Amino acid sequence: MRVVNVSEMRDIEQRAERDFGLTSEILMDHAGHSVATSLRERLGGALGAARVLVLVGPGNNGGDGRVMGSYLSTWGAKVLYYVWREQRMEPGVDESWMPSGAAHEPAPGGELAAALMTCTVVADALLGTGTSRPLPDSMREVLDLVRREKERRPDLLLVAVDLPTGLNADTGQVDPGTFRADITVTLAFPKLGLLFFPGAGFVGELQVGGIGLPAELTIPPGPELLDDPVIRRLLPPRPLNSNKGTFGKVLIAAGSPAYPGSAYLVAAAAGRTGAGLVTLAASPTMAPIYAGKLSEATLHLMPPETEDPKSRAGSLLAALAGYAALVIGPGLGQSETTGAFLLAVFAGLQQMSKESRPRLLVDADGLNNLAKSERWWERLPEETVITPHPGEMARLQKGTPVSGGEIDRLDTCRRAAHDWNLILVLKGAHSLIAEPGGSISITAPGNPALATAGTGDVLAGAIGGLLAQGLAPYDAARVGVYLHSRAGLRVSATIGDAGLLASDLLPELPRALHAVKVDD
Missing domain, CATH: 3.40.1190.20 (Ribokinase)
Known part of the structure; x- marks a missing residue:
């Protein structure tokens, strides 16, 4: 399985849109569905009783999280969203194109701690591969609340969408605020930073979710993850007709x-x-x-x-x-x-x-x-x-x-x-x-x-x-x-x-x- 860095992933997505008409919204829908499917398979019959808190950030990673939550909601889970609003949401990340039937119940900042106390799953969709700068203090505070709740309740399931927030997708370096996920559903291809320490220690179980890339899309050679x-x-x-010399x-x-x-x-x-x-x-x-x-x-x-x-x-x-x-x-x-x-x-x-x-x-x-x-x-x-x-x-x-x-x-x-x-x-x-x-x-x-x-x-x-x-x-x-x-x-x-x-x-x-x- 091909392993990519940030610029390679960006190029793949751009060629998918240019050559095959796969807009960011289409890719995002596939991505959100993939993460939701992984979570549904993990929870099994407990999905209907699940309370999923989605941490939504700016950009496409937040959009992936919203779509994931929409699918989980239509499948019977109770879904809440905490939207980190220190930065303006980028164009294209809204709810107009999201699957129908989604229940959007916001968890305002003042209620985040209370929402954490009642949820069974936290999905981290704050920041994706495009961010390598240090995390803002307000985002670290959100992640710290999650970390403390995990310490209090070890059975709380932490899911990272594409990669844990604060993990550098190219180098594997991690921000002090990054928490350790139980599952990381990385999208399209594994990222180098998910395999390199210290980042590899924050990934948990690594799964790969599809984003709808066509088989005809050429992927240039590069590092390969053995699977x-x-x-x-x-x-x-x-062969059946063998001997030791064979x-x-x-x-x-x-x-x-x-x-x-x-x-x-x-x-x-x-x-x-x-x-x-x-x-x-x-x-x-x-x-x-x-x-x-x-x-x-x-x-x-x-x-x-x-x-x-x-x-x-x-x-x-x-x-x-x-x-x-x-x-x-x-x-x-x-x-x-x-x-x-x-x-x-x-x-x-x-x-x-x-x-x-x-x-x-x-x-x-x-x-x-x-x-x-x-x-x-x-x-x-x-x-x-x-x-x-x-x-x-x-x-x-x-x-x-x-x-x-x-x-x-x-x-x-x-x-x-x-x-x-x-x-x-x-x-x-x-x-x-x-x-x-x-x-x-x-x-x-x-x-x-x-x-x-x-x-x-x-x-x-x-x-x-x-x-x-x-x-x-x-x-x-x-x-x-x-x-x-x-x-x-x-x-x-x-x-x-x-x-x-x-x-x-x-x-x-x-x-x-x-x-x-x-x-x-």
Whole structure:
């Protein structure tokens, strides 16, 4: 699903009117109907007993709120309006074109507190995407009244029309007066600011409501929010007449005496995302540990860690025949010999033909060791997937932290993927996936349950398993990140946002994949 900024949304609406005759009033009617429909679905049979207070501001956002209230009223809800009148209402925002049958019961400023005490839903339609300035004090006072009532009555449902008032649709910055919505029904397309922190923390459940844009209206390429329909189109087929070779083989070089769990998590995740065969490259000291933990994986026995790094690299490279993917790096450590081993592996991969070379994913210590080299990206084959967290990204950028706002993070990711000619997964509260051609995908903000050791290993394995099944590297990265996020949500829905172990994600990966397939 395309993600837009304010100027892009304005251009889309202008072209809709110019090329298709969709006036602002027509778009507003669709928008209000969409928000009302979302609320009706949320309330279900309780709609008839609902008392909805609509906070109406100047401009089209206020108009969307009025239309929403009109539809809810005709469907049986009791609707009241509080119209913020410090500024003159803009032309076109009136009631002359609103659906018939609406009950308009104003809640004057002096009665706002009383109206809040009796309502069950507050709909915020004060300001939309076109405002980035600080909120007037009088508007902050209105929002503060709502916030205090929510504290008093946690079951009060707060709905934001398009976005919470005071949230910058481009940057995600929020005004001190902004309150946290339970639901945000954004219109036409998600806005960047709804996905970036701190704004993402004020959105609640994000829904997208249509505004009647025709399918023929061309939407230029840009950032994409990953969702079920996008991922469903990318999933590899699973034909009935299949065998393990059909779904590809992945070789994993991970783990060490200090980090034995990394290898297990990577290998198990690769299997849980559908790889036909998972093989772990293991030294004599580590092989018994892995064999006891991973019943389904096979082992490639490597020379001891004490042997020459180039000899160990040669053993790994020789084992790659017939393998579609190689995941390397997690838990290997950062010793000098490990660094030499990795560089020898990468050099050998570059000497292979593109047809015989497996897809490559480098994570964790693979990246930390690479970062010690100048122009490290030149050591990697084209279409390599790298999966740094912010600290690793800073090391890859030679000490330059991923700083500034979230827009800077987006630009950094897109530019780095281009400059390094790699598929880049920049992990975080919402991960970014970019490819050299300029395409970039965004995951919806995740959950704090994933902020624990080993979840990155699970992600690396998930992507590796998808690479083994033949997905293009950018697509494998997008699907892997999305399934990893959904698996985390499934676990946290059961145990909450603390106490998740990385291994808890493993059984949820295939369930998340199945849920995407069946549109659950």
